[in-house]
Amino acid sequence: MTALRTLFVASLTACSAGLAAAQEINIYSARHYPTDEALYSDFTKATGIKINRVDADDAGILARLKAEGSASPADVILLVDASRLWRAQVNEQFLPIRSAVLEKAIPENLRAQPDASGATAWFGLSTRARVVVYDKLKFKKSDVASYENLADAKFKGQLCVRSGSHPYNLSLFGAMTEHLGPQKTEVWLKGLVDNMARSPKGGDTDQIKAVAAGECGVAISNSYYLARLMRSGNPADRAVAEKVGVVFPNQSSWGTHLNIAGGAVAKHSKNVDNAIKFLEYLASPSAQNHFANGNNEWPAAKGVSFDNPALKAMTGGSFKSELIPISAVGMNQIKVQQMLDRVGFK
Secondary structure (H helix, E strand, O other): OHHHHHHHHHHHHHHHHHHHHHOEEEEEEOOOOHHHHHHHHHHHHHHOOEEEEEEOOHHHHHHHHHHHHHHOOOOEEEEOOHHHHHHHHHOOOEOOEOOHHHHHHOOHHHEOOOOOOOOEOOEEEEEEEEEEEEEOOOOOHHHHOOHHHHHOHHHOOOEEOOOOOOHHHHHHHHHHHHHHOHHHHHHHHHHHHHOEOOOOOOOHHHHHHHHHOOOOOEEEEEHHHHHHHHHOOOHHHHHHHHHEEEEOOOOOOOOEOEEEEEEEEEOOOOOHHHHHHHHHHHOOHHHHHHHHHHHOOEEOOOOOOOOOHHHHHHHOOOOOEOOOOHHHHHHOHHHHHHHHHHHOOO
């Protein structure tokens, strides 16, 4: 009896440990935004599922997953760029899943194309527009109505931009390749290089500040960087935002380029059900509103309303966005990098 009792206790302990492990998830996140803390705590309060998080940039997360291999403890992967999501999918670092909730909420062009079984490798969870910021004293909104305009000779010595190899730019240039074709896109990229006011450096906020300071006349930026300045409690930040104009390009053609932040289940997740539950939570109206109000991103889920004064002020309420599949944008990144090398875009 003693042996049987010992075996029973050992089995019960093992089951309890398994249940405890099932009530947590390990997240590798490139979303380094302090406002996201409320998302994690709200999920735990609602579900009882504990979150353990590792923060790094996209490249660091993908390198870590590769090094860890099947021993990786990761359950959920959160990345902030389409090209990185595509790269991880190609490298088979995600576990394709079926989720009626996610498939209903997230538009087809903002998620990976399903595999033969109908499972999807990753889902976009929020979007950010790649906009043009301009010096209102030098140029008019109509001067920068399209991305193509940035290669015009009138902007010689006027363009400020971050590195061409940064994922945000790789995604924009990948989208342009879809719209224009490789040959015309390479000519356009050469035009951007010819128009640069300085060598690419800094982040998007630096480009906006350079326009406000008169160092350049036009710049490319993700929309949420400008929204942060507009909503800042620092008067100097708001002054920068007031000096520049913003255009959502290509409203008369294919629409403004959108990049995404997205999520996936890690290939070797030990808590797949809870990982899916977390991704479904991020697609819920409450979480989608948090992306908009907390980090100035647009919701990816269909039919979600939000109230962010900066986003509404920038767009007048709405704007036309491109509808090409984000996965196609990611697939263009290799040929885009080759173009950048040929035209000398650093």
